Amino acid sequence: MAEPPTNADPAVGYVGTQTCVKCHEAEHLSYLDTKHSESMERVDPDKEVSSATYHHDASGNDYEVFRRGDDLIHREIIRGVNGAELARTEHPIVFTLGSGTHGKSYVYHDGSHFGQSPLSWYEDTGKWSMSPGYDVPFHPGFGRKLSTECFFCHVGAVDRKRGNPNEFSILEEKIGCERCHGPGEKHVARYRENPKFTGADNTIVHPSKLSRELSEAICQQCHLQAAGKALRANRDEWDYRPGLPLTDFRIDYQYRLGDDTMRVVGHVEQLHQSKCYQQSESLTCITCHNPHQTVPAAAAIDHYRKICLSCHTDDSCGKPHAVRVADAQNDCSHCHMPAQGTEVPHTAFHHHRIGIHSGATTENEPAVGLSSVLDVARLPEIVRKRCEALAKFQVAQENPGNSNFRDYGIEAAKALIEVKNTGKSDPDATTILAMLARSQGQASIAGDLAGEVLAKELIPSRPRLESLRLLAGLAYQRREFDKAAEYYREVTELQSEPFDYFQLGVAEQNSGNTDAAINALKKTVELAPHHVNAHRFLAAIYQSQGRVDEAGRHSQLAQAHAMRLEQLQQKTLK
Known part of the structure; x- marks a missing residue:
């Protein structure tokens, strides 16, 4: 394997796109003409559909989009069984997510955390509708907070x-030069010292000069999101640098059987299944997709057909020329990469398994087992076991009750115990092992493992957060409310979730800290206005204090939301 570019070293710093533009203005302008450059944008109300209403039948909620001065506002109105308004939540929108080709979602910022609007715009239909995953009776509304992982494929740097x-600032709002070419500190320094340098330049990444594996890894960092994923020990997705194997940072897994599902980011697995890919050593993402060139719609058929004919001939197709022209304007992709619906509503993408598609809908085989999408044979066996265990845990968590994954928890626990016994455990693996121990009734072991993470993981990382939450839950079960409150206080400093605030409120009240309990419960209903038990608990506390009006208001809200939720539950059972 060739030596990696020198800017793959983690010590090399990023300089930002505007620094690159000073010498590469033409390249930057060509990039701005592509949809990658529009993956996220600061919202401009003048460019948005800024006056709309939408009723969501499944949840019974109403949504409004409107302007208030220079702000674009998204509002959610929760209505009771009789149509009366129970609660309203609204946020100024700060960013749009998505290029807008098929649609875009909307992001707000509440001062410490980013969150997603439940409403999205779908360009293919020209209408507002629920965001992906929200078109169900029970959805989080504005309660879904966005982590750095959510922004990974949309922004340049955080x-x-x-x-x-869960708490971060966005340094570069668009996907920038350095996401594909690597950090520019060394490159800039070289040309500042010697503006006329003409030799081989290994201070910056040229994707077309990399091996197929390493070139594809640049695209795969965003366009590979399979059934499950595991970060390598002590790695983060943001640690990836162009010119290095993606599997040095994370491993993505797909089901071994029956997973030809269309997904917005399922291109990699599909392409790898294609005979065109398997029988070529050079076919890769940038064969067809030039990140510095936008193909005009009028020229698209001829452009992509020319690429196909670089390997095939006009006689390769079994259909007569006249039929191809009549049926699909002689467009190869119409038959061999047909557009199909994805998991995102109202959105269809071209299938990247280039080949013969019958068009018939076939019933998938059951999803059984996981296998890595990319080749991981070079990695040590213990690394492969750890990563597969983490992926199985993720799949099981995301598919509760699915019998295909009923043994994944036990299998993951066995593998992670083996990892720990080798002395090669890490905070992520230990935290997940603790969560698995608790789920299997091993509270003492779970507490010891989570405590071990807290002692070693001093930064507010995801393993520390999950270990704090686990220890808080265990203390709560033991009715050690002072300890539970202590843990939940730190949890709520790191992440803003209604469940945690509710648990904190109950723990504070049981510890005699009534004012703190009220504040935590008020935050709960701010984040989740439909949280019945939070309203009930507030009503009980206010009643004990003689604050009759406030007690009555929350009692009524609790009853109204409970009736609404019961009605929705009945609808889902029909």
Whole structure:
């Protein structure tokens, strides 16, 4: 394997796109003409559909989009069984997510955390509708907070404050030069010292000069999101640098059987299944997709057909020329990469398994087992076991009740115990092992493992957060409310979730800290206005204090939200 570019060294710093533009203006302008450059944008109300209403039948909620001065506002109105308004939540929108080709989602910032609007715009239909995953009776509304992982494929760079993936600032709002070419510090220094340098330049990445594996890794960092994923020990997705194997940072897994599912980011697995890919050593993402060139719609058929004909001939197709022209304007992709619906509503993408597609809908085989999408044979066996265990844990968590994955927890626990016994465990693996121990009734072991993570993981990382939450839950079960409150206080400093605030409120009240309990419960209903038990608990506390009006208001809200939730539950059972 060739030596990696020198800017793959983690010590090399990023300089930002505007520094690159000073010498590469033409390249930057060509990039701005592509959709990658529009992956996220600061919202401009003048460019948005800024006056709309939408009723969501499944949840019964109403949504409004409107302007208030220079702000674009998204509002959610929760209505009871009789149509009366129970709660309203609204946020100014700060960013749009997505290029807008098929649609875009919207992001707000509440001062410490980013969150997603439940409403998205779908260009293919020209209408507002629920965001992906929200078109169900029970959805989080504005309660879904966005982590650095959510922004990974949309922004150029983030500042991970103290290592907390839930609290950060965005340093570069668009995907920039350095996401594909690597950090520019060494490159800039070389040409400042010697503006006329003409030799081989290994201070910056040229994707077309990399091996197929390393070139594809640049695209795969965003366009490979399979059934499950595991970060390598002590790695983060943001640690990846162009010119290095993606599997040095994370491993993505797909089901061994029956997973030809269309997904917005399923291109890699599909392409690898294609005979065109398997029988070529050079076919890769940038064969067809030039990140510095936008193909005009009028020229697209001829452009992509020319690429196909670089290997095939006009006679390769079994259909007569006249039929091909009549049926699909002689467009190869129409038959061999047909557009199909994805998991995102109202969105269809071209299938990247280049080949013969019958068009018939076939029933998939059951998803059984996981295998890595990329080749990981070079990695030590213990690394492969650890990563597969983490991926199995993720798949099981995301598919509760699915019988295909009922043994994944036990299998993951066995593998992670083996990892720990080798002395090669890490905070992520230990935390997940602790969570698995608790789920299997091993509270003492779970507590010891989580405590071990807290003692070693001093930054506010995801393992520390999950270990704190686990220890808080165990203390709560033991009715050690002072200790539970202590843990939940730190949890709520690191992440803003209604469940944690509710648990904190109950623990504070049981510890005699009534004012703190009220504040935590008020935050709960701010984040989740439909949280019945938070309203009930607030009503009980206010009643004990003689604050009859406030007690009555929350009692009524609890009853109204409970009736609404019961009605929705009945609808889902029909």
